[in-house]
Amino acid sequence: MTQVVQVCVLHTNRDYFDYTSTVEPSLGARVWVPFRTTTRLGIVVGVQASTHCNKPLKSITTVIDDEPMIPKELLSLCHWISQYYQSPLSEILPLALPKKYRQGAACQLPQIESYQLTVSAGSAHQKIGVRATRQHALIDFLSNRLDPVPKKTILQAGFNTSLLNALHIAQVLKRCESIDIPLIQEAPIEAPLPVNKEQGIAIQSIVEHLSSYRCFLLQGVTGSGKTEVYLQVIVHVLALGRQVLILVPEIGLTPQLLARFTARFHVPIAVFHSNLNDTQRQAAWQLARDNHVKLVIGTRSALFTPMPALGLIVIDEEHDASFKQMDGVRYHARDAALMRAHATNIPIILGSATPSLESINNYLRQKYTLLRLTQKALNSPPLYFEIIDIRTQVLTHGITARTLAVIKTHLAQDNQVLVFINRRGFAPVMLCHHCGWMADCRACDSHLTLHKDSHQVVCHHCGLRQSVPKQCPNCQHRELVPVGIGTQRVFNYLASECPKITMVRIDRDEVSQKYALETHLARINSGEAQLMVGTQLLAKGHHFPRLTLVVVLDADNGFYNQDFRALEQLGQLLTQVAGRAGRAEFPGQVLIQTHLPHHPLLNQLIQEGYEAFAQTLLLSRREANLPPYYFLAVIRAQATQVERVLTFLHAIKEAMVTHPVTVLGPAPAPLARKAHQHRLQLLVKASSRITLAAALKHMRTHAALATIGTGVRWNIDVDPMDLS
DNA sequence: AGCACGCCGACT
């Protein structure tokens, strides 16, 4: 009997296509299907008795997998993401499969070549000539082990391939394929650290609720031992024979966190990081799916790792914006992880020193259980904040005399100093001193940033690079001056002021090469580098052994930025970096240069702390009908002709009038022209997730028709991180 | 993602 199989063909902008099949493949199995003129890979997402398609159906070519390749619970997670983030399944399912499997590779555990004796050691020795001493040694080496020995281990022990071949020809050993399970830590396991009362309560509360869904918000100031809580809870989960998934914002930035996990547990661990190749990624994925690895640590995309015995999810630094994917399917890994935990009926821990307003609100609405860690492990003296009013001060390369003096004092005491400036390059603008001409990007509505290191001006939006203009193209004068400050400029100035100090610059330009970031961080961790200048990259979870001073040069950005999350992020940044300053014997100091020294929120943050600051922000979000009280989506559209974008956006705005949502716009996007494309956007606001989703879904059917023949490209961003 | 089709500039 033939039936209709719904096949999600990857990257087709659709949920699925209907095919016929005589056999009924499992949901989540991969199939080859005829598609247009070629054969493409698809995933079975449904089986029906009939079709809505009015064309004759084609038939599935081959069923690749007998078992589901994507397990049921991940398939339904993908369905949820598809509906919530308004994206077709065919764009989401690829996230749940490693590249090799998207290309049709057979589903199998990583295999490695191993060797095992086929006869007893004694008879093996007899078959070998007396003078072949290395072959005899190899026989002894193999006879000491019962299981097949991986070739890698044999080679590492000082034997070579020709010895193996000789024994193989002598028929005393056999070659076999065995599963390559990552080595379990051989070194003695690190003992649990003693915990304080708060940590003990947190651990106990979570351990008491391992058998069902519950979300724990673990709010711990920097240095309060959040990681130790994770570790001691995980011990219990592993003891139940279950797996643990840990998501971190950026894996390269958390080497010491990884080190603690690997040193603590006697189980195989898989780490998903950007340097894995396709084979390694497939291996890690397969080992997790077959329950061979018990602990998976990774960034956003590791959310889709299949784990049949999943017993706990941990989201570290849950407030971090990098959990939200900013291109393609714009999903939030924290929110999707909450769905996964709920569907799997297991606990989830959201950890942060500075929880997102969304999470604080969920705790206030009693959806989350709050666990607070307020005590620092090191009894460091209190922080000393100083606001430097720059309205009346002379700035030298962005730095006041007072700031420079404080930096020098801390350096003289052999301490570390961190200088934050959230702008890379040397200066954000090149200006003609004579006529006011500015170096602008041809393709975007933006100024070119001067990069003195590479003798170029660069557009930070489209990547355009050109050599630094020698004279003004407008008035031919040669007095082009850099205006404003960036990391390069601050770095150069401080280098000239502090010539004997070892300095490190950390920004996207500086750490773009492989391992550059790791190298820099190693110099910071060892204490070799004393003065660090960098962007936000520098703020994330590092260990600065002798840090006593943090300087924030462009805090005003957070106040002037029209974006609704700018203040929240500034508060989180200041709290995070401030928490790292100070050692047992030296008080930490934080200098904030600002034009707004009396800004009430800045002062509340400093005097009352992050929680009070967050409460105030929540009040203003409620008044402004903004998240977490209101639900937003941004519809962005672009084309080379403005009119076409406008027509399109007006049409889909019209399509939503029947729904109880507020649609604002079309308005120019903050960067109205980027790479020769005119960009405009709509903002959709709704009082509930359900009405928002319904309006967007309705709109999508209209939008598909409205774009035909217009060249308009568009996307939907549900729960946007920023409105730009 | 990939393939075909169509419109344009650069060539024989």
Add this chain to the structure above:
DNA sequence: GTCGGCGTGCTC
């Protein structure tokens, strides 16, 4: 007049 570059649309 033809080749082929890329921009655009379609796929059960």
